[in-house]
Amino acid sequence: MAGAFVKKLKRGLFMTHTEFLEKVGETFQRTGPVEPQHLDRLETALIAADAGVELSMSLVDGLRDEIRKGRLTTTEELRPAVRRRLLELLQAAENAEPIDLSNEKPRVTLLVGVNGTGKTTTAAKLAKRRMDNGATVLLAAADTFRAAAVEQLQVWARRVGVPLIHQHQGADPAAVVYDALASAKSKGFDEVLVDTAGRLHTHSNLMKELEKVRKVASREVAGAPHEVLLVLDATTGSNGIEQAQRFGATVGVSGVVLTKLDGTAKGGVILAIADTLGLPVRWVGVGEDADDLLPFDDEDLVDALLEVEA
Amino acid sequence: MLESLQERLARVTKTLRGEGHLTEFHIDAALREIRTALLGADVSVDVVARFIERVRRQALGEEVLSSVTPAQMVTRIVHEELRMLLGEKTVDLDFKGYPAVVMMVGLQGSGKTTNAAKMACWIKEKKGLFPLLVPADTSRPAAREQLLILGEQAGIPTIDSRDMDDPEEIARKALREASIKGYQVLIFDTAGRLHIDDELMGQLQRLKGILKPKHILFVADAMTGQDAVRSAKAFHEQLDITGVVLTKLDGDARGGAALSVSEVVGRPIVFAGIGERLGDLEQFHPDRMAGRILGMGDVLTLVEKAQNAVDESKAKRLEAKMRKNRFDLEDLRDQLSSLKKMGPLKQVMEMMPGMDKMMPTGGVNEAQERQLRRMEACIDSMTPRERRHPQILNGSRKKRVAKGSGTSVEEINRLLRQYGQMRKLMKRLGKADPRQLKRQLGIG
Numbered sequence: 001m002a003g004a005f006v007k008k009l010k011r012g013l014f015m016t017h018t019e020f021l022e023k024v025g026e027t028f029q030r031t032g033p034v035e036p037q038h039l040d041r042l043e044t045a046l047i048a049a050d051a052g053v054e055l056s057m058s059l060v061d062g063l064r065d066e067i068r069k070g071r072l073t074t075t076e077e078l079r080p081a082v083r084r085r086l087l088e089l090l091q092a093a094e095n096a097e098p099i100d101l102s103n104e105k106p107r108v109t110l111l112v113g114v115n116g117t118g119k120t121t122t123a124a125k126l127a128k129r130r131m132d133n134g135a136t137v138l139l140a141a142a143d144t145f146r147a148a149a150v151e152q153l154q155v156w157a158r159r160v161g162v163p164l165i166h167q168h169q170g171a172d173p174a175a176v177v178y179d180a181l182a183s184a185k186s187k188g189f190d191e192v193l194v195d196t197a198g199r200l201h202t203h204s205n206l207m208k209e210l211e212k213v214r215k216v217a218s219r220e221v222a223g224a225p226h227e228v229l230l231v232l233d234a235t236t237g238s239n240g241i242e243q244a245q246r247f248g249a250t251v252g253v254s255g256v257v258l259t260k261l262d263g264t265a266k267g268g269v270i271l272a273i274a275d276t277l278g279l280p281v282r283w284v285g286v287g288e289d290a291d292d293l294l295p296f297d298d299e300d301l302v303d304a305l306l307e308v309e310a
Numbered sequence: 311m312l313e314s315l316q317e318r319l320a321r322v323t324k325t326l327r328g329e330g331h332l333t334e335f336h337i338d339a340a341l342r343e344i345r346t347a348l349l350g351a352d353v354s355v356d357v358v359a360r361f362i363e364r365v366r367r368q369a370l371g372e373e374v375l376s377s378v379t380p381a382q383m384v385t386r387i388v389h390e391e392l393r394m395l396l397g398e399k400t401v402d403l404d405f406k407g408y409p410a411v412v413m414m415v416g417l418q419g420s421g422k423t424t425n426a427a428k429m430a431c432w433i434k435e436k437k438g439l440f441p442l443l444v445p446a447d448t449s450r451p452a453a454r455e456q457l458l459i460l461g462e463q464a465g466i467p468t469i470d471s472r473d474m475d476d477p478e479e480i481a482r483k484a485l486r487e488a489s490i491k492g493y494q495v496l497i498f499d500t501a502g503r504l505h506i507d508d509e510l511m512g513q514l515q516r517l518k519g520i521l522k523p524k525h526i527l528f529v530a531d532a533m534t535g536q537d538a539v540r541s542a543k544a545f546h547e548q549l550d551i552t553g554v555v556l557t558k559l560d561g562d563a564r565g566g567a568a569l570s571v572s573e574v575v576g577r578p579i580v581f582a583g584i585g586e587r588l589g590d591l592e593q594f595h596p597d598r599m600a601g602r603i604l605g606m607g608d609v610l611t612l613v614e615k616a617q618n619a620v621d622e623s624k625a626k627r628l629e630a631k632m633r634k635n636r637f638d639l640e641d642l643r644d645q646l647s648s649l650k651k652m653g654p655l656k657q658v659m660e661m662m663p664g665m666d667k668m669m670p671t672g673g674v675n676e677a678q679e680r681q682l683r684r685m686e687a688c689i690d691s692m693t694p695r696e697r698r699h700p701q702i703l704n705g706s707r708k709k710r711v712a713k714g715s716g717t718s719v720e721e722i723n724r725l726l727r728q729y730g731q732m733r734k735l736m737k738r739l740g741k742a743d744p745r746q747l748k749r750q751l752g753i754g
Contacts, residue, residue, distance in 0.1 A: 048355040050535040053346055115558065116419025116531065145586075147463070148456035155451035169459070200561040203586070233419060237352030237535025239563035260418060263504035265537035288449075 028079045028306075034067055038075060042082065049305060050268030052238050055275045059085055083306055086271060090281075090298040093274035097254055099282075100226040106138070106184040106192045108217050108224035111257070112210060112247050113231035115198030118259035120149060122231050122285060123195040124156030125293035126257075131162060135190040140180035141166035142173035142213060145197040153195055160290050173197065173209060174216045181220040194225075201246035214251045229282060231257045234267035244273045258296070259285035266305065337369045340384050351564035354539040357395075357573045365391050395569050396596035397578035401553065403525060405439055409488040409496045411521045415514060415549060416529035417541055418502030421557035423453055425529055425583055426499040427460035428591035429555075432581075433495050434466060442493035443468040444484040446477040446517075449501040449510075457499055464588050467493070477501070477513060481520045498523070511548045518549060526551045527580065530571050532559045538567035539574050546575045556594060557583035568599065637733050639697040643689040646682055684717055685725050691715035700726060 039060050046056035063081060066072040072081055109126070111119045120143065127137045139162050143149035150166045157164040165180035177194055184192045196213060199206035217224040230253045232240055247253050258267045261284050273279050281296040341362050348358045368387045404410075412429070414422045423445075430441040443461045445468065447453035454472050461468030469487060471480045481498065488496050498521060503510040518526065528542060528551040545551055554575065556568050559582050572579060579594040689697060691714035696703055703711070703726065708719045 044355055047349055048536050050352075050537070053350045114533070114561065115424075116421055118419060146456070147459035148452040151452035151455045152450070159451075200558060202560065202562050206586075233531075233533075235417065235531070235534050235537040235541070237533060237538075237563070237566065238350060239352070239533040239561065240535075242562055243533075260504065263417070263537070264540045265535065269535060 028075065030075050032075060033073060034075050034078060038078065039063060042078070046268070049266060050237055050272075052241070052269065052272035052275075055272045079306055083302055086302045086305075087298060089271060089274050090302070093278045093280040094298070096278035097280050100223070100254065102223055102226065104221065104223045104226065106181070106189045106221060107226045108181070108192045108194065108221055109227040109229060110194045110196060110214065110217070110225045110251065111229050111231055112196050112251060112253070113198060114200050114243055115146075117198065117231045117233040117236075118285060119143070119198060119231045120153050120156065120195050121288075122229075122257050122259060122283070122293065123153065123193050124160050124162070125285065125290055126283070127157075127162040127191075127193050128160040128290045129293055130191050130193075131160070136188070137162050137191045137193060138180055138184045138187075138189045139164045140177055140192055140194040142176045142180075142194050143197040144169055144171045144173050144176065145199075149195075149197065156290075174212045177213050177216050178220065181217065181224075185221070201243050201250075207246065207250045210247075210251050225251075227255065227282075228253045229255050229257050230279075231259055232267065232270070232273075234258050234260045234263065235265040236267070236269050238269060238272065240267075240269035241272055241276055244277050244279055248277065248279070253279060255280050255282035257281075257283045257285065257293075261286045262288075262292075266301075268305075334370065337366060337384070341366055341369075344388060348566060348569070352535045352538070352566035352570075354536055354566075354570040354574070357539065357570045360573070361391060361395065361569075392569070392599075393597055396572050396599055397594075398596065400593050400595050400597075401578040401580050402593070403553070403580055405433060405437055405495045405524070407494070407524050409442070409485075409493050410525070411485075411496045411498060411523040412525045412527060413498045413500060413514075413518065413521060413523040414527055414529055414555075415500050415545060415551065416502060417504065417531070418450070420502065420529045420531045421555075421583060422502060422529045423447065423457050423499050424460070425555050425557055425581070425591065426497050427457060427464055427466070428583065428588055429581065430461070430466040430495075430497050431464045431588050432591050433497075434464075439494040440492070441466055441495040441497055442484065442488055442491075444480060444496060444498045445469065445471050446480040446484075447499055447501040448475050448477055448480075449503075453499075453501070460588065467491075477517055478520055481517055485521070496521075511544075514549055525553055527553050527555050528571070528575070528577075529555045529557060530567055532556050532565045532567055533561060533563040534567040536570075538570045542571040542575050546577075551575060551577060553577050553580040555579070555581040555583065560584045560586075560590070565599075639689050639692065639700050639729060640694070642729055642732070643686060643697070646686045646689075684715070684721060685728075687715040688712075688717050688722050688725050700729065 042063075043056050043060040046059065047053055051059075059082070062085065063072060063078070066081065072078070111123050111126075113119050123139060127139055130137045139153065139157055141150045141153045141164060143153070144167065147169065150169060154164060154166070165176060165183055167176050167179070173196060180192055180194070183189075194213070194217070196210060197206070199210070201207060214225060214228075228247075228251050230244055230247050232243065236243070244253060244256070256270060256273065256279055258270055258281050261267060270281050274281075281298075283293050284296050286292045286294060344365070345358055345362050348361065349355065353361070365384075365387055368391070369384060405412075414426050414429075416422050426443060430443050433439050433441045443457055443466050445454035445457035447457075448471075458468050458470060458472070469480070469484055471483070474480050474483070477500065484496055484498065487493070498517070500514060500517065501510065503514075526549050528545050530538060530542065534541075542551075542554075554571055554577060556565070556571075556579050559565065568579060579596070582592055582594045584590045584592060688711060691711045692703075696707060696711070703722070705719075708722050711717075712719050712722055
């Protein structure tokens with residue numbers, strides 16, 4: 001699986017990649033002592049990858065520190081040092097938020113996020129993956145706000161062959177979730193995946209609605225929701241941090257799904273999210289087919305970002 | 311959390327305050343902060359570099375005037391440059407044509423379909439033209455159903471293309487339909503795509519050939535990061551886009567993408583999406599956006615919103631009363647109810663200069679909105695005479711009002727206190743010279 005991830009990622013990464021290299025490649029490739037402008041260039045390159053101003057600055061400050069202490073002297077050592085730091089960051093987040101492995105049935109996963117990040121598509125892809133692993137899965141169409149969102153999920157559900165619980169547009173999403181959980185319990189489903197309506201995290205009434213969905217889930221199934229995945233568009237800039245924070249405060253996000261990685265953006269904001277909120281990435285969306293959802297691999301992502309030879 | 315661009319620049323100008331003249335040292339310090347602020351707002355790295363260079367050249371060339379502070383000077387230069395970048399004035403799109411075709415293009419999830427519908431509403435209401443919506447996103451499941459439903463909600467005729475799988479065929483059908491039935495504007499929704507997808511880009515080009523659009527609008531998400539430049543550039547190179555629609559501006563994204571896209575494409579941002587409802591679309595005002603970024607507040611937008619919400623005659627009466635300092639509780643009630651009509655309090659407050667600093671972190675919450683409703687209830691429970699002459703409210707009257715409105719005497723006292731403060735403020739505003747007021751707001 002990891003191989004496929006790298007391949008898909010690399011294809012998409014190509015553009016970002018060359019731009020990153022334009023800014024920092026020469027530094028990585030040269031030999032000799034590290035000069036201040038090398039670090040400046042590295043900082044800019046990180047910012048250009050959406051890693052965020054604060055993280056990029058503190059990361060480079062950390063390198064300056066190592067140089068001052070004599071632990072880092074030549075440019076050859078620069079790349080491994082950056083790689084190590086980025087990996088540490090991602091791994092710390094993974095350790096901070098371990099996957100809930102309880103055997104509760106049904107296992108409930110909520111997909112949340114702002115408008116247009118790909119929640120509905122991700123719900124279907126995730127259902128497919130879980131079914132491929134032998135689980136019985138039920139989808140709940142709790143996006144009752146967006147016009148034709150239910151129809152969209154219906155098409156996907158047919159495509160991947162997963163049963164779907166839905167009501168009419170404008171219905172109470174909590175009621176849809178209630179129905180889905182009742183049905184899953186009586187029929188003995190292993191998993192329930194809940195697609196929710198996209199909402200900007202600044203609209204507090206809509207966030208309240210999401211809170212209600214969560215409450216209903218936890219009332220109906222012990223320990224639910226077992227996973228709350230924030231679906232994040234890879235093109236998102238620093239606002240991704242605010243999104244993760246606000247959704248986290250409302251429904252307790254446990255991980256991130258990074259979508260649309262098949263474009264040119266590589267979702268560097270997840271570095272900042274891992275750094276400030278300790279939130280790990282669980283899945284990456286790399287294409288438009290039902291199979292284009294892959295488990296996240298931190299080494300692959302960092303390597304793809306820092307690799308010198310394409 | 312990260313400071314907003316407004317706060318950062320406010321801090322820059324604060325460090326510059328009190329300096330008598332502008333030295334290279336000052337400029338460098340300010341530019342460093344501005345650079346960080348712009349990068350923090352997700353403006354593209356390259357765009358920031360060019361922007362900073364232009365501001366530096368401007369600032370160094372500027373003759374130091376004794377009448378302005380260095381802070382004002384730098385702010386003015388930055389403001390001017392931002393305005394140049396965002397486009398110099400509001401663009402009023404021309405929808406004349408037989409029909410005028412508008413093509414919506416952009417990345418997946420940027421909001422093309424929703425904004426196609428919003429724009430149709432806008433064109434119908436503000437321009438009095440007859441638009442036709444054309445759903446031609448044949449790749450995303452149920453995208454055409456979505457536009458059909460939105461069209462129905464908005465009362466805009468929409469082509470039912472659900473059984474057609476070829477966007478080019480849909481385009482030809484739409485053109486025929488428009489010419490037979492006399493629709494004046496044709497809004498064509500296309501499939502979202504990733505710009506590296508040559509096949510889909512080719513399809514867009516063929517559609518352009520068939521439709522001969524008057525406008526090709528690139529729909530951009532205000533929350534986009536550094537990628538904004540790349541996608542805008544790719545679409546522009548392939549399609550020669552004529553304008554930009556910036557969506558999801560009602561979020562808290564600092565919207566650096568707006569600057570990046572404008573700079574790279576060199577085409578104006580024409581519309582801004584500001585909410586979930588079909589009416590939540592407005593013309594983009596570059597000067598206001600620049601002002602907003604610099605913490606000057608979005609006074610003009612506020613005024614316009616107020617104009618829509620406030621009853622014209624009531625507004626005139628209020629103005630007269632303000633001038634005579636005869637503002638009473640009845641006027642306060644009108645104010646409160648029109649404030650409600652203007653939208654969530656948070657949005658309104660953000661537009662007012664200085665208000666962003668007065669707002670509690672996290673914005674105005676519902677508790678405060680609820681408090682406003684209670685204030686309204688208090689006033690509703692008063693007699694007309696009490697509203698016009700609040701000074702007659704003695705202890706027993708207050709008790710009666712509290713009982714009638716389900717509030718307490720303390721709340722009524724608080725209301726009266728706030729009313730007193732407002733009155734004082736209005737008195738001052740009423741006397742202020744408009745030019746001086748403008749200068750205080752930094753827009754003169």
